Amino acid sequence: MYQKEEQIALAKTTNLLLKNDKIGKADIEDLRNAIKYHEWRYYILNEPVISDFEYDTIYKKLENLEKEFPELITNDSPTQRVSGDLIENFNQVAHLTPMLSLANSYDEGDLNEFDKQVHKFAGVDETAPLQYSVEPKFDGGTIVLVYENNQFIRAATRGDGEMGEEMTLNARAMKSIPLSANFSKYGIYKAEIRGEALIRKDKFESLNQKREEEGQPVFANPRNAATGGLRMKDPAETAKREIEVFVYQLGFAEDKEGNSLLNSLKNHSDTLKILSEIGFKVPVEGQKVCKNIGEVVSFCAEWQEKRDKYAYELDGMVVKLDSLQLQEECGYTNHHPRWAIAYKFKAKQATTKLLNVEYQVGKIGTITPVAKLEPVSLAGVVVSSVSLHNEDFINSKDIRIGDTVLVERAGDVIPYIVKPIEAIRDGSEKVIIYPKYCPMNTKEQITLVRAEGEAAWRCPNCTCGAQDLQRMIFHVSKDAMDIDGFGKSNVERFFQLGLISTLPDIYNLDYEKIATLEGFGKKSVENLKAGIEKAKKSPINRVLYSLSIHHLGQKVSKLLAEQISHVLDLRNWEIEDYTKIRDIGPVVAQNTYQFFKDDKNIAMLQQLEANGVNLTQTPEDKPTVIAEDAPLFGKTILFTGTLNLMGRKEAEAMAAAVGAKNISVVSSNLNILVVGENAGSKLEKAQKLGKVQIMTEAEFLEIINS
Numbered sequence: 066m067y068q069k070e071e072q073i074a075l076a077k078t079t080n081l082l083l084k085n086d087k088i089g090k091a092d093i094e095d096l097r098n099a100i101k102y103h104e105w106r107y108y109i110l111n112e113p114v115i116s117d118f119e120y121d122t123i124y125k126k127l128e129n130l131e132k133e134f135p136e137l138i139t140n141d142s143p144t145q146r147v148s149g150d151l152i153e154n155f156n157q158v159a160h161l162t163p164m165l166s167l168a169n170s171y172d173e174g175d176l177n178e179f180d181k182q183v184h185k186f187a188g189v190d191e192t193a194p195l196q197y198s199v200e201p202k203f204d205g206g207t208i209v210l211v212y213e214n215n216q217f218i219r220a221a222t223r224g225d226g227e228m229g230e231e232m233t234l235n236a237r238a239m240k241s242i243p244l245s246a247n248f249s250k251y252g253i254y255k256a257e258i259r260g261e262a263l264i265r266k267d268k269f270e271s272l273n274q275k276r277e278e279e280g281q282p283v284f285a286n287p288r289n290a291a292t293g294g295l296r297m298k299d300p301a302e303t304a305k306r307e308i309e310v311f312v313y314q315l316g317f318a319e320d321k322e323g324n325s326l327l328n329s330l331k332n333h334s335d336t337l338k339i340l341s342e343i344g345f346k347v348p349v350e351g352q353k354v355c356k357n358i359g360e361v362v363s364f365c366a367e368w369q370e371k372r373d374k375y376a377y378e379l380d381g382m383v384v385k386l387d388s389l390q391l392q393e394e395c396g397y398t399n400h401h402p403r404w405a406i407a408y409k410f411k412a413k414q415a416t417t418k419l420l421n422v423e424y425q426v427g428k429i430g431t432i433t434p435v436a437k438l439e440p441v442s443l444a445g446v447v448v449s450s451v452s453l454h455n456e457d458f459i460n461s462k463d464i465r466i467g468d469t470v471l472v473e474r475a476g477d478v479i480p481y482i483v484k485p486i487e488a489i490r491d492g493s494e495k496v497i498i499y500p501k502y503c504p505m506n507t508k509e510q511i512t513l514v515r516a517e518g519e520a521a522w523r524c525p526n527c528t529c530g531a532q533d534l535q536r537m538i539f540h541v542s543k544d545a546m547d548i549d550g551f552g553k554s555n556v557e558r559f560f561q562l563g564l565i566s567t568l569p570d571i572y573n574l575d576y577e578k579i580a581t582l583e584g585f586g587k588k589s590v591e592n593l594k595a596g597i598e599k600a601k602k603s604p605i606n607r608v609l610y611s612l613s614i615h616h617l618g619q620k621v622s623k624l625l626a627e628q629i630s631h632v633l634d635l636r637n638w639e640i641e642d643y644t645k646i647r648d649i650g651p652v653v654a655q656n657t658y659q660f661f662k663d664d665k666n667i668a669m670l671q672q673l674e675a676n677g678v679n680l681t682q683t684p685e686d687k688p689t690v691i692a693e694d695a696p697l698f699g700k701t702i703l704f705t706g707t708l709n710l711m712g713r714k715e716a717e718a719m720a721a722a723v724g725a726k727n728i729s730v731v732s733s734n735l736n737i738l739v740v741g742e743n744a745g746s747k748l749e750k751a752q753k754l755g756k757v758q759i760m761t762e763a764e765f766l767e768i769i770n771s
């Protein structure tokens with residue numbers, strides 16, 4: 066980090082500049098320093114201390130001065146990042162020291178073996194613990210930077226390790242690469258620094274979204290977007306990708322006389338501190354000095370679990386012997402240093418065989434194809450079936466039974482098939498023929514239908530009970546009637562035993578019979594009964610939602626519940642009565658209208674009521690009128706990060722109850738951002754906007770309770 070005094074001095078300069086309009090030639094150096102300081106706060110630390118507008122103001126002042134006095138422009142001026150030159154070709158350049166690969170490890174045993182080998186090569190007694198620096202293994206593109214006399218002079222890709230492709234102009238366009246840095250403070254005249262060019266996962270999402278809107282092909286992953294960005298012909302295009310560079314190794318350091326300085330720097334972790342101090346972005350989160358290999362093992366295991374929470378894609382951790390002198394003792398193979406090893410996270414992709422396709426029916430009759438796979442382990446989870454979504458998905462990927470398929474599990478995302486491996490087909494694979502008739506019904510042939518504009522085939526006339534079962538499962542679920550002690554497996558079991566076949570049966574259970582079932586003690590029957598009795602008193606917005614009306618969500622269920630005194634009032638509603646309510650679209654209106662015009666449904670509702678389910682509007686269903694003096698009346702609010710003091714839905718409800726409106730994006734319309742743990746891009750954006758009030762969970766609770 067920059068010295069404290071320097072920070073204060075620079076911040077002072079900034080203040081001065083922001084106030085003073087009369088800036089002259091003599092201020093140009095101060096201006097440049099101030100801008101560099103704020104770029105460092107923004108791009109390296111992610112902690113800007115001025116708004117974008119203020120930054121733009123001083124940037125423009127510098128640009129204007131440089132226009133007036135071009136002789137004062139320096140090569141490392143913040144205005145000199147994108148020159149407008151196009152890169153003709155990528156020349157081959159030799160690295161100052163060869164950049165080798167890393168050996169891989171996959172488990173605790175491998176790491177212990179590595180530690181043993183390091184002891185041997187370093188000549189250290191096995192009983193003496195060795196200190197390691199562990200860092201994220203970034204999944205981006207390697208970038209090698211050269212500085213001479215404190216100036217950035219060259220950047221290259223890794224290439225074959227000996228020679229890389231020069232990409233200096235593109236690197237200059239990346240704002241986390243300092244154009245000058247105070248190496249001389251450490252006596253370093255010439256340095257080579259290795260790092261990784263990356264795109265934040267959330268920035269990658271918006272980049273792809275933008276490309277999609279512009280009709281350009283999207284990138285498969287952040288790595289492709291970053292490595293492609295290094296090789297653009299126009300540096301201005303590189304700048305647009307918002308690539309960030311983390312540096313992780315000082316590969317070469319010499320003084321003016323050509324003496325290597327690497328030995329005088331004690332530990333690898335010290336070199337990271339120095340690089341950070343002189344303005345580079347180094348891994349902070351995910352970096353740790355471990356006292357022994359045991360600590361390394363736990364730290365790697367911890368990050369294996371947390372990898373999805375990291376803002377950038379990681380494919381493992383890198384374990385480096387911390388002592389630079391002992392690194393030297395260990396030396397290198399032709400392929401990798403003996404003092405470092407990559408600990409690779411469990412694969413998120415794997416290939417396996419697609420054995421068969423089965424079909425599932427949903428609560429409104431949608432037939433979903435599901436691929437049955439030869440079980441395969443993906444990032445620690447065994448996967449044996451994945452959804453194929455619909456007919457279009459299967460056809461667009463040309464997935465066949467018997468294919469070897471590539472399966473991926475990204476983050477918390479449900480596993481999915483990336484593609485079939487067509488090259489290894491042997492001709493025995495079978496094209497998937499989508500069923501014409503409902504595959505659930507073994508007794509009758511019911512032709513499936515596909516509505517215009519929809520991808521799904523549906524069974525329009527279920528006579529086999531399969532859809533009733535799905536509706537019951539949904540009805541008891543948390544967001545619907547939330548019946549305690551009545552999960553999916555109980556619904557399925559009672560259905561199979563003939564104890565329930567449609568929704569009203571849930572409220573007319575034969576408890577005596579249930580008490581005789583295996584696994585049901587007196588206590589669990591009592592709990593079930595209590596859950597059902599409680600559910601009978603639910604507000605009618607939950608009842609409406611629990612009916613599985615196509616497209617009728619929780620929000621519209623609430624709007625409808627505000628308008629009626631009894632659920633069956635909807636029998637008399639016409640389509641226009643629905644559509645005149647704001648937020649109710651024509652599709653929901655049509656579906657709900659049709660549902661309440663169907664005698665079967667009316668009879669079902671009457672039976673529900675006869676079985677004790679409340680269908681009359683409750684105070685909870687009535688619109689809440691909020692007083693103008695409520696603590697957050699008229700304010701917009703957004704919660705971000707992991708909340709520890711309350712659930713997200715609970716927090717939003719509390720905010721709404723005191724007059725706030727919950728919104729989902731950070732924009733100039735946002736008044737309050739409540740930040741939990743690990744708040745990411747939303748916090749960053751709000752800070753940039755400047756006007757957003759940022760508060761902690763505790764502060765929020767204090768305000769709403771005031």
Ligand code: IVH
Nearest residue numbers: 165166167200201202203207261313383402
């Ligand atoms: S150290 C001599 N540290 O992994 C070893 N490499 O196989 C120098 N990588 O493509 C590499 N994160 O770009 C090191 N924290 C990290 C890394 C890292 C990602 C990449 C590197 C190279 C590959 C090494």
